[in-house]
Amino acid sequence: MWLFGRKRNKKAAVPAEEVSREGSDTEYTPETEKGTAGETAGTALEQASAEAVSSPAQDSGGKTESGAAESSEEQACPDVQKAADVPGEESPAEVSAGTAEKIWEEEKASQEESFSLQKTEREAPFPQAAETAHTEELPEENADEETVPHGKKEVPPEETVRKVIPEEQLPRKEEAAAAPETDGETLTETAAPKTKTVSLYEWGRKNKKGKKGKKKKKAVPKKTVRLGQGERSVVLGEGMPKICVPITGRTLEEIVDQAANVASVFPDFVEWRVDCFEEIHPLEACPESGELPVNTVSSVFPAVDRALKKMADVLDGLPILFTIRTATEGGRIALYPEDYIGLLLHAAERPEVSAIDVEELRTDSDMEILTREIQARQKPVIGSAHFFGRMPKKPEQMELMNRISRTGADVLKLAAMPSDSRDVLKMMEMAEEENRLTDKPVIAIAMGKIGMVSRVSGALTGSCVTFGTVDAESAPGQIPVSTLRTILEALQG
Ligand SMILES: O=C1C[C@@](O)(C(=O)O)C[C@@H](O)[C@@H]1O
Known part of the structure; x- marks a missing residue:
């Protein structure tokens, strides 16, 4: 149901992303049919780069007879919620999720040793990305969380915790007296002739070499990322979480209508979900057919440009995030790698586009090179990954x-x-933790109704963007913009 439309040389027909995530469910394997991954990556990017800057052969939106015929009913952008909810029907996201799980099982073993949460500090490749930087000292309480062993909570309240503390490590009397008490737990020296009582709080702070006695941690200096220019530009990574509204129209008319509605509620920026736009659907990959393609990516550029221009006119300076959500990540189109790359590089050249979403975990091509190429065109990249299942x-x-x-x-x-509230909390906790470890702005979303709280808790967790709705939702659990704004403002205090 998801893979239909254009016919292309079998060798290039299956996005390797799908092969690697769907494993044995998929008929083709990139290894047997495509040569090495490196070759594929290079070819796709080179081919796409060439096409992205070339002028299209026609200004027809790229529809050939076959493309037009296939773009009717089947290609209509299905309602997201519907796709996700139909029982027994496997959405591409569910397929991807199941297989992603498998991949992770395998990868985990090899990653275990090299697994490290330490981030390598990067130079901001995008000049605007490093707009401001600030260093924040973690609040005192956080430092103590690091300092006090977690096990202390399990000590029965009436039982005294006894520990031998060498005299020289004990705080001076007056310091100990001044130190704030923790929740009644104390450390008492018993074996030594001098028995002194110090608060656990103070012990942790003084005894830096202790098991969990750590130095006060500094939060990583933050970079912020500006989307757009001028008055209506928006800075991610500072202030309140920013509200983004997706535009999911299938036709130019629907897109323009939605843009007008969206503009009227003043979000911080919009996301154009290009995968919903049926004029690019002649590019839809068809792994089953193995026939040669009729359309090239450049044939859809005129339609994309027309939509961008009209949308930008209506949005009047609101930054536009250009997103192609592919089927493997829950989107509306399966694309050949060179077409995915070609479209994104083309978008990077467009003045109406303020930022580009890149599905960074695709394995069918080199996303790192693509990311750099986009940044070289002065557009920041929002690197994303989605697990619908x-x-x-x-x-x-x-x-x-x-x-x-x-x-x-x-x-x-x-x-x-x-699947439950603990999962939601996991995502929120990750956002908070990641936000302290990385110098980059972070967005963390638990989808679905149960995950709605994660869409309003950015002030707490540091998740810097939330996607809200005006017309159609682009993912389950999105909240109408007016409600979203009221809650965000209330929680911001
Ligand atoms: O990545 C995201 C987040 C999203 O999936 C959400 O859950 O709100 C909505 C998508 O349109 C967007 O591209």
Whole structure:
């Protein structure tokens, strides 16, 4: 149901992304049919770069007879919620999720040793990305959280914790007296002739060499990322979480109508979900057919440009995030790698586009090079990954964010589907933690109704963007903009 439309040379027909995530469910394998991954990556990017800057052969929106015929009913952008909810029907996201799980099982073993949450500090490749930087000292309480062993909570309240503390490590009397008490727990020296009582709080602070006695941690200096220019530009990573509204129209008319509605509620920026735009659907990959393609990516550029221009006129300076959400990540189109890359590089050249979403975990081409190419065109990259069928565990979430960061993306985004409230909390906790570890703005979303709280809790967790609705939602759990704004403002205090 999801893969239909254009016919292309079998060798290039299956986005390797789908092969690697769907594993044995997929008929083709990139290894047997495509040569090495490196070759594929290079070819796709080179081919796409050439096409992205070339002028299209026609100004027809790229529709050939076959493309036009296939773009009718089947290609209509289905309602997202519907696709996700139909029982027994496997959405591409669910397929991807199941297989992503498998990949992670395998990867985990090899990653275990090299697994590290430490971030390599990067130069901001995008000049505007490093707009401001500030260093924040963690609040005192956080430092203490690091200092006090977690086990202390399990000590029965009436039992005195006894520990031998060498005299020289004990705080001077007056210091001990001045130190704030923790929740009644004390450390008492018993074996030594001099028995002194000090608060656990003070012990942790003084005894830096202690098991969990750590130096006060500094938060990583933050970079912020500006989208757009002028008065209506918006800075991610500072102040309140920013509200973004997706535009999901299938036709130019729908897109313009939605843009007008969206503009009237004054979000901070909009996301154009280009995968919903049926004029690019002649590019839809068809792994089953194996026939040669009729359309080239450049044939859809005129339609994309027309939509961008009209949208920008209506939006009057609101920054536009250009997103192609592919089927594997819950979107509306399956694309060949060279077409995905070609479209994004073309968008990077457009003055109406303020930022570009890159699905950084695609394995069919080199997303790191693509990210750099986009940044070289002065557009920041929001690196994203989506799991519609499951919630990765927290260490996996952190590693995913780490992988996205390593591609050089300016902003790190992870969205996943929770199955219970603990999953939602995991995502929120990850955002808070990641936000302290990385120098980049972070977006963390637990989708679905149960995950709605994650869409309003950015002030607490540091998740810097929330996607809200005006007309149609582009993912389950999105909240209408007016409600979203009221809650965000209330929580900001
Ligand atoms: O990545 C995201 C986040 C999202 O999936 C959400 O859950 O709000 C909505 C998408 O349109 C957007 O591209």
